[in-house]
Amino acid sequence: MQPTSVRSTLIKIALLAVVDAIAVFAATVLFFQENWIVLGVLAVGTVIVNWVYLSPGLLPGKYLTPGLIFLAIFQVFVIVYTLFIAFTNYGDGHNSDKEDAIAAVVLQNTVRVEGSPAYRVTVVEGFEGLGLLATAPDGEVLVGSAEQPLAPLDPSAVTLNDDVAVAAEGWTALALDQLLQRQREIADLQVPFSDDLDDGFLRTTDARLGYQFQSTFVYDEAADTMTDTVNGVVYQDLGNGQFETTDGEVLGTGWQIFVGFDNFLKPFQEQRYGSALLGVLVWTFAFAILSVALCFVLGLFLAITFNDARMRSRKIYRIVMILPYAFPSFLAALVWLGLYNTQFGFINEVLFGSADIPWLSDPWLAKLSVLIVNVWLGFPYMFLVCLGALQSIPEELTEAATVDGANGWQVFQRIKFPLLLVSTAPLLIASFAFNFNNFNTIYLLTGGGPRILGVSENVGHTDLLITLVYKTAFEAGTGREYGLASALAIIIFIIIATISTIAFRQTKALEELN
């Protein structure tokens, strides 16, 4: 083995130093955030990287490490995180942790006492922490802190500026920069009016004006309950990620909890959903298979045509062929939506002489319409693939077959097509998987519609599983349900993975044929 040059060793050390420097910086940030898990992963990762590149052997490791790290971040992490979410109730109303939810409920129910005056306040600091120096509209000056209720001050102990108390004996007014640094503390500061909690407290949100507030919800830490002080209703944590009463009354803001397999079971438990799901599943398969088949047949036909040396100006035609492929699919879907319009669309107006064909509102025509658009979007890809594959088949094979007396069709059927399939079959499977989840085309063109009548769930004739999942998780019911969406996505993944595995096995058999 030839010794590595000094220069490349130096470059290696420099780059490794950069990696380590960034890792140390990230670790510091994570340390202050007290994010121990990520910090641990980062530390282990950095140690491994240094070990791999500093030790003399481990050549495969040196090649693979960057790729493996990318894989871990962009694939493994995403999958693990999706799985994690699928087992929680994460979604609208269950957005953060319990601590945040409690704070939110209390904050939302902290209201200004009706008709109470506005106090001019100065934020001051005393022995027991932050306090508020308040000037009432009638000129009375009060001071207090979180522990010490507001009490009037002797006017002689107060410094006034334009009738507003700005300083008092025993208290230091906060300078602007201190004020700015302690904003959260000031916003959270509640100075009670008296020892009786019902009298409310003085609070300021802009450090200039203070108002008398009252909290109508009180959290009892010992009992873990939330009490509505207006009507005395007690809300408990019954393990459902929210505060609720025993008779089913719930508070809007809840928190994230683990719900086990609930999300996975939901489509099977709700009957009204199950029946709709079956129809959608069949159409999803039909859509994916037909899209791939039609695209492939059309693409192959055009590829053969434009591969023929007798065809003139092939290049120009080829460029025209590729155009739909260059169009973003969501834009194309919107353009087609316009073309399909029953009354104003180009298709009815021009092609069918102002006919009244309901392209998108008749169940069968809508299915046909989305297929047409999808084939239009997808055939250029198949055309490109087939063109490449055809050109890679040696001409000698055709010549040899012709010499043996085979005609054009026989050459294609017996020789070219099987060879072509070997290289395109994996792409067909990938294309199937893509179309199985072809959200853009369906959602933008028909939105899944027209809706199936007589089904209470919002399911349409052209809905694919993925658009149905989107509707169920994000559009129906009570808002966004990320947990449910993740679980349904995993179910779809399992379906596609199964089909792809079987299909790939079959492809192997195809290879052995040749």
Added chain:
Amino acid sequence: MKHSSLMKIAGVGALALTLAACAGGGTPAPAESSAAAPEGGGNLVIWMDENRAEALEGVIGTFEEETGTTVEIVIKEFGSIRDDLTTQAASGEGPDVVVGAHDWIGKLVQNGVVAPIELGDAAADFQEVSIQAMTYEGAVYGVPASVENIALVRNTALAPDAPASWDDMIANGQAAVAAGTAQFPVLVGIDPNNSDPYHLFPLQASFGGPLFGQNDDGSYNADDLQIGNEGNVQFAQALAEWGAADIINENISGDIAKEQFAAGASPYTITGPWNLATFQEAGIDYAISEIPAPGDLPATPFVGVQGFMLSAFAPNPIVATQFLTEYVASEEAQTAIYEGGQRAPALTAAFEAAQSNEDVAAFGEVGANGVPMPNIPAMDAVWGDWGTTEIQIITGQGDPATLWTDMAAKIQATIGG
């Protein structure tokens, strides 16, 4: 082995980039480092859309100058602000202030990401409907900035006078179609799959068909679903008739309605101020008036209010509140936002000053009688079914009353359970 050492170098380089990406996705420096903030000034992070960012440049400049605060504006697409705030605020990396629509508030409160704002006596300086819109469960969540609603826009060349009633309007429109001066009696843009409950709501309201009951303070009561009541069913019947008579046509999308009206193809359209620029460019002489009521009650449109809201996790709540209550609520800022977007300002003083613009005055007059779009989270359960049911009725896919009551029952089931 020259090749392999090059590969190693490339590998380490790629790693450096990866780690840099991770670190970049990380967080702002730890709290301790905020001591390094410029003396005498705080930082404020605001998420808003491009229109308003441009309009507010002056006001923000003044604020920065007077308080020594550094304001960082993050431009986002308006629609994505709600979701981004919901998912990012709790991490502490979110903004201090966002610009949003009032009907997001219920959802944002449910997720605990917005904080109430005490406007104090300043609340009286705003149009009542705008404060009502920003109020949820008794607390005001934000400073309202602009108010928008739909109204009847008519082509004065085809219809010189405002129609006295809905029937009057339809008769005029149909006469114009018969005479060949127009193609459509009236244009209401709807989506062929989901209809457009927002544009059709004034008509529904005139039959006495609210969505939810209202509490004493004007807020909506999610427990009192009204969408299945008698007036609403009457509306469903009327909608079926209009659909059959092509007065409401499922093929006319919002864009087509705008285009056709700009081409002078109809004397009337129901639309908002956002389309006026197109009509002006097309040289249409238009006038704005209230939507004629097909039912017994006035046809009140939904009023949408956009405002500045305070994040519940704002790192700088004091500066943010000062900015909201003293600068955004100022006449100068409200006028600037109005001039940037042509939507009526929420502050009464600015609104009155904007009366010199006839369009704003006319839309504002219609909006003053409108009802705020419900901001309760239960609306999520309403929109989808509401729209698809309307389109089924318009295209005559069943008995309107049955379709409508089925829809109401389904929405009730979703909300209740």
